[in-house]
Every structure is written in structure tokens, then in C-alpha cells.
Amino acid sequence: MTQPLLSANGVTKRFNASRSWLAARRQVLTAVDNVSFDVMPGETLGLVGESGCGKSTLGRCITRLHDLSDGSLRFDGQEISGLTMKQLRPLRAGLQMVFQDPYASLNPRRRIGDLLAEPLRVHKLAAPAEIEARVADLLTSVELPESFARRYPHELSGGQRQRIGIARALALKPKLIVADEPVSALDVSVQAQIVNLFCDLRDRFGLTYIFIAHDLAVVRQISDRVAVMYLGGIVEIGAVDDIFSRPKHPYTATLLEAIPEPHAHGRKTRGARLPARETPSPVSPPTGCRFEPRCPRARDRCRTERPILTARDGGSLAACHFPL
Template structure:
């Protein structure tokens, strides 16, 4: 079966299958500063009213500028961060506000791979100890089978079993990331949230790790949430794309639809920056004016209106909701680019 046929079959299954993971109006806020009186101090709106679903077998790419809330959302989906508001459902069960004991089965089914493999691996422990710990804590395998399982994990990520006796500092960045992937696989998860897993690696090593993700998805029937700011990498690995801006989802749809005909002006600007002139010959580079607004005091109305060349009075006062379009995607824009033709300043 060709890659296109695989994606088509997967998309067809998603249309009838219930979500594996679903966020409903999920928000994450941080309070800081003086809070002696109710309402005092400041609030960082890191994730603001996000709703999305992740279907079995797909790879949902999560993209946006640095500081837009991608990593925070990923940690909320894995319950590494507490959720301020909203619901988080896994296989239809609400797990967004349950305690540690109720979360233990979820911890096994949903794992995270971190951006910096050096910072996510204990430098004082051998690889064998790092990989064996989750097996022992969750009782996934009998003790007599742990050594065999460790060798299986090393083989899955393309490392020799002899490396089990080494320490993290003895490996290259790409090898350490493979160890981080092996640690996530040790739990035999259904869903993996990968937080910019290739951004700290050389380009040649990035390609190897991306291919490894694809092979593991097909071999182990995994589902991914793949967080990255490199739009070319996300396009290569993702079934669907969610675009974030200032803590909110502004566009969500299939990879081909979003990359081929972006509906939100922010998505259009991001895609114009991909260094692939042969792939987007007719798309001129769109340079956004101004800086990303502070999540402490997000602008009223549409969060993007301060940088959007098409903003009008409605955009400045009324916040657009994420709504479905006829082509199957959803967009949070009063004037989606696929519905009307506009010129700057109108």
C-alpha cells in the first residue's frame, strides 16, 4: 500500500472511530506577582480555551511560533501540568482533574518525548537502569523478562544492546534521543506526545529520527502528537495540522488542506517562511509586523489582529470562534482566506 493510500485509509477510519484523546475548552494559566488581595497579581494565559481531538493511528502536528503555548499544551495533554479549566478525556474517560492514583493507568498509555535528550535522562544512571525503571514501577513485565525487554527496546530504536551499560554522556545527541524514545516505548503506550524531538539535532540526524517515528508508528500502531516549529518536518510526519497562536488554535485540518490552501492569515504567513521555493513558487514571503503579544495581556478580539494586514473593527472587538469550513477543516477567523478574497487594508 502506498503512503497516500495509507493516509487515506487512516483518515477514513478516523471519520468513524471515537477520539483516543480529546481536549474540551482546555486552559492553563499561571499566577504570579502580588496576590494579597483577590484579583491582584498577574496572569499568564499560556493555553487559552483549546479544543481538539486526537484519533487512533494519526499523527497530529502542533505548530506555531516560540512562546505560543505548544509545549505547555503538550504537557497538559500528558497531565505533567495541572489543567486550570476545561476537560481532558482519554478513551472517553475524563482524566483532566483526577488524582495520582486514578492517573496511573493513564501514565502508562500516554508518554512524552522531550526536546532536550540531555536534560531528560538522568546522567547518573546507566541506560539499562533508565529503561528498566518504568517496567518495575508499573509491573509491565515480570522481573525475569526485563533484561530481554531492554534488548528489544534497544533494537526498536536502532541501538546495539551493548549500549545498555553506558551512561547518557557517552552518546551523541541523536543516540540520546533514541534512548528517550526507547524509555517512552517501555511503557507500551497508545499515544506519544513528542515535544520538538528533533529541533536540537543536526539536519541529517533529524531525518533519521523522523523516519524512526514513522517506522514505530506503523510497527506498533502508535498515535502521535508531534510538536514542532519546523513546518517542513511537521508536513513530512503529520496526518493533520493544528496551528497555535498566543495559546489558542487558529486552524485545524488535514495536512494537505492546510499546507495547500491555508485559511488563516497567520497560517499563510508561517507557510510562506518554509525554505522550499520549489514547493511554493507562487507564494511570496509574508513578513508579519510587530512582535508576538504578551500572554499576560492578550489583545481583545482576535488575538492576531495586531499583526494581521486584513484586520478590521470586528476583528479588534470580537473574538472569532474555531468553526468548521466546508472543506473539513476548522479556522478561528472572521474572514477565512478560502471564503473571501481580500487585499491588505480592507
């Protein structure tokens, strides 16, 4: 049986939320709370949820841009959660990230060719005489002309800059790419082009993705499985068809109801709409189910006992005492 390329076990990330280091009582914000999942080689796992649910923080934990507060990460058969930056460096080639804002992730003072050549030089993956040809190949792989190597980031459009971000991630021939909302800052027409590019690159190079996004339509197009996050934890995970056609968690059903659909007047909803209440604070979350204050199906048990991910009819796992 094929082993997972990435295994996350109880991944937790906490931040100090105190306004001052002199505060009498230290406040702790748990951005990611005991998250566990596997990603198989060649698979695309979509990660969705509201703003502030911990998606991006989880992505940065996976790539070790954030150190874990607790839990473990195993990548390509090796434990990486406890490695120092020096020890992690040989594995960086296999684990790359594409960021949400392509302009902020590119040095505006350097030409595109230099930005793409830098990882090749740092990791010594190409001789000096080969670097120019490798840069040209990277530009071609993301459907940009070789002449772009002489341009600066500000001379490109948002979609072109994101293609450069993808090309830079491809430079080291990674096995896993974490894409952190890579299309949310782009126009709708450009979004479709970038998603299609991700699909083409996956098929061409055998890539594995963790694709973080707000847009559920995009996630459905590119993903094999979907994990739904709420207030730092995964509340449902399963095959994309199961999640979109037979959601088990009330929060998942609510997210799906929010997808705009033409000719949707008078349709029946899969679950009751949420009451107009604020999302609980991650500094002081509910003691039981995190979704209980907003859940139309909540009962007494939900206020005291935190549910765990459990297999449901249809194949998905849902953390809910009273699933749909």
C-alpha cells in the first residue's frame, strides 16, 4: 500500500495574544488545534473554511514557516517537526509554497530571471552555465515567454506575477506544493487560467497539492479530497463528491449553501441557516463543540463534549454529535 507523502498528527499552533508582555495574565490564541490528516502522493487536498479559521497558519506549519507548538509532521518518510532550519534545508526542495499575494512574495528590486535562478544557486541544482536555460524552461512551464526573465515584478500583471510564484516553487522540482489561496487576489477570468495551470502541472510533473481557498467552486474543480476547517480544527474531511453532495457537518452544509447558483430561487436548503451570531474567539473557545454557539442543531451534549472526527455514511469523517 502506498505510504502518505505527508502525515500530520495532532498539529497545534499557539500564539501569545497578550497586548503587552507585562500583562498579568498571558492570553493564548490557538490558531490550529490538534489537526491530523494524511496526503497521498499525487493527491490534491482542498482546505476550506472562513477567514480566520486557521487555514493559512496550518499551511505555514506544514512548510515549517511556523514552528509547531505541539504535534508532529512526517514528510516523505521523515519526521520534520523537530528539525532545525539547517537540518530542514535539504528537504526544502521537496516541500514548497505558493503565496496568496504574488507581488508581496517577489522582491521588487530583482529581475524575474534572478528570482527564478536564486533557488537553483542556493541548492546547487544547476551549474552556472545551465541556469539561464533552466530559467527559460521554468517560464515556459508556466506559459510565459522567455523574455520575461529581464522584467521586474511591477511590470507584470497579477496573473503573470502568480505564474512567476508558481515557477519559483517548481524550480526545485518539489513533491508537495502548499498553495495558500493562490487565486483569491486575481480576476475571475484569470483565476480559471491559474487553476487550469495547476491541474496541467500536476499531471505533467506528478505533483501533490494542499490547495487552500475560499472559493468552493475552485476547490471542487481541482481537489480529490476536501478538509473543512472551523476555529482551528477540521470538522469534516472526505472525497470531494461526498463533501459536496452529502455533507454531514452543519457547517459544511452552510458553506455549500453560500455558493452562488443561477436559477436557485425557491430551492430547498440542505440544512437550517445559521443564526446571526459572532464566531467565538479562538482565545476563549467554547468548551464543547466549537460550532455549538452558531449551530441550529445544537443540544446539551454539544455544550459540554467536544466531538471527534468519526466515519459517517457516505465515506467522509465529521466531528459532529448529530450529523446531517
